Amino acid sequence: MSSKKTIKSVEPNIADLANGWLKKYKLDYKLEQESLNSEIDKALNDYHSKSGGNGGNIPDVKLLLQDKYLNYYPILIEYKGYKDKLVKLDSNGQVDNKTTKNQPNYKNIKSYAVNGAVHYANAILHHTSYTDIIAIGMTGFKNESCKIEHQIGVYYVSKNNFGIGQKIGEYSDFSFLSKENFDNFIEKVKSIHLSQEEIEKLKEQREREIDASLVQLNNDIYQNEKGLGENDRVYLVAASIIATLGIPGEVAPLEKSELKSSAEKGNKDGDIILRKIQAFLDKKDLPEDKKQLIVRTLQNTLTTENINKVENGESQLKRVFTKIVDDLGIYYKIGLTTDFTGKLFNEMYGWLGFSQDKLNDVVLTPSYVAKLLVKLARVDQNSYVWDFATGSAGLLVAAMNEMLIDAKNNSTSPEQLAIKSAKIKSEQLLGLELLPSVYMLAILNMILMGDGSSNILNKDSLKDFEGNYGFGKTENKFPANAFVLNPPYSAKGNGMNFVEKALAMMDKGYAAIIIQNSAGSGKAVEYNKKILKRNTLLASIKMPIDLFIGKSSVQTNIYVFRINESHKKDDIVKFIDFSNDGYTRTNRKKASSNLKDTDHAKERYQEIVDLVRFGKSKLNILTEKEYYEGTIDPENGADWNQTAPVDTRPTLIDFKKTVSDYLAWEVSNLLKNQNNEDDRLGK
The missing domain is CATH 1.20.1260 (Ferritin)
Structure with a gap:
C-alpha cells in the first residue's frame, strides 16, 4: 500500500521540463537564488515565508516580461512533484491561502504549486510598485508507464482582484510566455473581470x-x-x-x-x-x-x-x-473601497478608557449600515452628498463607492468615466469634522480612496459653515441633494440640530440619518417640528439594539426625509421594525469575525431600501408585524417611533378555539370525576 511518503517526488523532472521550455523561448529567467531586480528581491525577502517565518520567499523561477506597451509583468513559477498538488481551492473556488481566522494558510501555501506562486505574487503586490503579476504553478507525476505527466495552473494576481488570484485559462506548456505569444496572453489577462x-x-x-x-x-x-x-x-x-x-x-x-x-x-x-x-x-x-x-x-x-x-x-x-x-x-x-480608517479608528479607540457616554460620541457607523443610509438617500452618480459630522468619512466613502459604481454601470466611454470619477471625488462630496484627530482620519480615508479629500473641512458645521465649497469653488454653494449623518448623540436634540441646519440649506433631494431613537420620541421636539415645516418624514426604521455592540448599547433609528416638501398630517410614514436585520453580533476580542450573516441579512437590507422606496408590495422576508404604514402629527415632534398596532379584538376563530378548549376541559373534568366516583364505590 503506497502513501505520499513512499512516492518519490518528480519535482526535478518537472523543473527540468519547464525550464527547458523557457530556454527554448530564449527568455531571461532566474532560478531560486538568482536576483531578478532589487525591488522584487527585497519584497520576497520581506514578506512572511511559505512556512510562516519572516522573509526568505524563494520561487523556483522568476521572470520580468514586457508587453508591447512597455508595461512590466513579474512572472513567478513554483514547481511540485506530486499528483494532485497543483492547486487547493476553497468552497468559493478561490485559491485557498487563508484560514477561517483570516491567517495565512501556510500548509496549503507550502504544499500546492499555485498556492505558493500566488503567495509570492502577493509579496510583490504588497511591497513593490508592480500591480499586475502572473503566478504559475506546475506539478506532475509518473504514470503507470513511468512517463511524466504534468499539470499547469496560470493565475492573475492584481490590485484589481484584491490579490486573490484568478485563473486565466488552460495551458499545457509555457509557450504563452514566448515573445510571439505574450501580447495576446496579456490581452486575455486584461479581459478578465470580476462581476x-x-x-x-x-x-x-x-x-x-x-x-x-x-x-x-x-x-x-x-x-x-x-x-x-x-x-x-x-x-x-x-x-x-x-x-x-x-x-x-x-x-x-x-x-x-x-x-x-x-x-x-x-x-x-x-x-x-x-x-x-x-x-x-x-x-x-x-x-x-x-x-x-x-x-x-x-x-x-x-x-x-x-x-x-x-x-x-x-x-x-x-x-x-x-x-x-x-x-x-x-x-x-x-x-x-472601504472605510479603512473607520475600522482603524474603531479598533484603536476600542482600547481607550472612555466612559460609556463619551464612547457614544466616537462610535462610527458599520460599513453595511453606511451603505444602507446611502441607498436610502438615493445616492447616484449625479448626487452631491454631504455629512455634517463626518467622523472618519465612512458615510462619504460609502456614498463615493455607490456613485462610482453607478457611473461605471452607465458609462460606455473609459475616458468619460475617468473624467466623471475625478469630478465625483473632487466636487460631489463634502464633509465636516470638528475633532482634529478624527479629522485627520477622514483626510487619510479620502486620500486612500483615491482622494476625495478636497472638501473635507475641519470646521464646526453648526457655527462656522455657510454651505460653500471648502476648496476649488469656494465662492459657490455646495449644491447638496443628499444628506447622510450619524451625529454625536450628546449634541442638542440627540444631534437633530445638525439635521435641522443641513436640511434648511438644501433645495431638493433626500436625507437618511441614524440617531438615538429618543430623538423621535421627545428629546428633540422643537427641532423635529421645524424640520417637518419644510421636509417630509418618509420612514422611521428601528435598528437592532446591538448594532454598535462593544462600543455602545444605544437604541437607534434611521429617519428618512424628502427635502423641501413640508410634511402634511395625512402623509404616509413607513414604520419598520428592523430589530432582526439577519446579522448575529458578538463582542469577542479574539474572534475572527464578530459579525455573521445568519438569516439573509443582505436580502433584508435590500428589502428595507425597496420598502421605503416602493411600499408594502415589496414585503417579502419581513412581516406585516414589522412593517406599518401610519401618520404623524407634524406639530407633535415626539411621535416618530411607532409600531404596528396589535389588534386585541377576538376573531371568530379565537372564539371557536376558546369554546373548544373550554368544552374539552369540561369533558376531561367530568370523566375524571366519574372515575373518582367509581373508585370510591369500589367498582
Whole structure:
C-alpha cells in the first residue's frame, strides 16, 4: 500500500521540463537564488515565508516580461512533484491561502504549486510598485508507464482582484510566455473581470482580514510599544500610510530601509517620514492650510524625542513603522473601497478608557449600515452628498463607492468615466469634522480612496459653515441633494440640530440619518417640528439594539426625509421594525469575525431600501408585524417611533378555539370525576 511518503517526488523532472521550455523561448529567467531586480528581491525577502517565518520567499523561477506597451509583468513559477498538488481551492473556488481566522494558510501555501506562486505574487503586490503579476504553478507525476505527466495552473494576481488570484485559462506548456505569444496572453489577462457580486464578496473577505490585522497590530503596539498614547498610535498609522503611498513617477514610496535610526539632527527617522509626507502632499492638489494642518498634526508625534531614541540600533518609530507597513500595506495598496480608517479608528479607540457616554460620541457607523443610509438617500452618480459630522468619512466613502459604481454601470466611454470619477471625488462630496484627530482620519480615508479629500473641512458645521465649497469653488454653494449623518448623540436634540441646519440649506433631494431613537420620541421636539415645516418624514426604521455592540448599547433609528416638501398630517410614514436585520453580533476580542450573516441579512437590507422606496408590495422576508404604514402629527415632534398596532379584538376563530378548549376541559373534568366516583364505590 503506497502513501505520499513512499512516492518519490518528480519535482526535478518537472523543473527540468519547464525550464527547458523557457530556454527554448530564449527568455531571461532566474532560478531560486538568482536576483531578478532589487525591488522584487527585497519584497520576497520581506514578506512572511511559505512556512510562516519572516522573509526568505524563494520561487523556483522568476521572470520580468514586457508587453508591447512597455508595461512590466513579474512572472513567478513554483514547481511540485506530486499528483494532485497543483492547486487547493476553497468552497468559493478561490485559491485557498487563508484560514477561517483570516491567517495565512501556510500548509496549503507550502504544499500546492499555485498556492505558493500566488503567495509570492502577493509579496510583490504588497511591497513593490508592480500591480499586475502572473503566478504559475506546475506539478506532475509518473504514470503507470513511468512517463511524466504534468499539470499547469496560470493565475492573475492584481490590485484589481484584491490579490486573490484568478485563473486565466488552460495551458499545457509555457509557450504563452514566448515573445510571439505574450501580447495576446496579456490581452486575455486584461479581459478578465470580476462581476460586481464577486467584487462585493472579495471586499467582504478582505475587510474581515483588515479587521484581524488591525486587532493584531493594535495588540502588538499596545502591549509591546510603551509610551504611545491613543492619539500617537492613530497618527503613527496615518503617517506611515501616507509616507508609503507614493505617487507614480513623482514621489517614491518610503521604504523601511530608508529609516536609518540615526541620532543626527534633522535626519532622525521622524524627520525622514515627515519629509516624505511633505513631498506627497505637495503633489496633491490640496489647499495650503490643509497641508500645513496635516503636517503640524503628524509632526507633534513623529518628532518627539522618545520615539526617535535609538536603542540596539533601532528607534521605536522604525519598529512601529515596519509593523504597520508589514501588517497593513497590502490593504491600502490594493485600493479597497472601504472605510479603512473607520475600522482603524474603531479598533484603536476600542482600547481607550472612555466612559460609556463619551464612547457614544466616537462610535462610527458599520460599513453595511453606511451603505444602507446611502441607498436610502438615493445616492447616484449625479448626487452631491454631504455629512455634517463626518467622523472618519465612512458615510462619504460609502456614498463615493455607490456613485462610482453607478457611473461605471452607465458609462460606455473609459475616458468619460475617468473624467466623471475625478469630478465625483473632487466636487460631489463634502464633509465636516470638528475633532482634529478624527479629522485627520477622514483626510487619510479620502486620500486612500483615491482622494476625495478636497472638501473635507475641519470646521464646526453648526457655527462656522455657510454651505460653500471648502476648496476649488469656494465662492459657490455646495449644491447638496443628499444628506447622510450619524451625529454625536450628546449634541442638542440627540444631534437633530445638525439635521435641522443641513436640511434648511438644501433645495431638493433626500436625507437618511441614524440617531438615538429618543430623538423621535421627545428629546428633540422643537427641532423635529421645524424640520417637518419644510421636509417630509418618509420612514422611521428601528435598528437592532446591538448594532454598535462593544462600543455602545444605544437604541437607534434611521429617519428618512424628502427635502423641501413640508410634511402634511395625512402623509404616509413607513414604520419598520428592523430589530432582526439577519446579522448575529458578538463582542469577542479574539474572534475572527464578530459579525455573521445568519438569516439573509443582505436580502433584508435590500428589502428595507425597496420598502421605503416602493411600499408594502415589496414585503417579502419581513412581516406585516414589522412593517406599518401610519401618520404623524407634524406639530407633535415626539411621535416618530411607532409600531404596528396589535389588534386585541377576538376573531371568530379565537372564539371557536376558546369554546373548544373550554368544552374539552369540561369533558376531561367530568370523566375524571366519574372515575373518582367509581373508585370510591369500589367498582
